[in-house]
Amino acid sequence: MYNYGTGFRYLIARKFKIRMGIDVVWPNHDFGYYIVFGCAWNNRK
Numbered sequence: 348m349y350n351y352g353t354g355f356r357y358l359i360a361r362k363f364k365i366r367m368g369i370d371v372v373w374p375n376h377d378f379g380y381y382i383v384f385g386c387a388w389n390n391r392k
Contacts, residue, residue, distance in 0.1 A: 348374075348375055349374075349375065350372065350373070350374045350375075351372065352366060352370065352371065352372035352373065353366040353370070353371055354369065354370040354371070355368060355369050355370075356368040365384075365385065366383075366384075366385065367380070367382075367383065367384045368382070368383045369382045369383075370383075
């Protein structure tokens with residue numbers, strides 16, 4: 348059994364702390380992904 352995956356995060360609007368990201372995974376014989384838009388990571392002030 349094996350799994351591969353990668354992700355990407357980007358700060359879209361610094362003033363509003365809006366971030367966007369996508370994660371992609373490849374387990375054995377399947378495929379999955381999800382896209383996140385908002386402030387889900389590191390809500391530092």
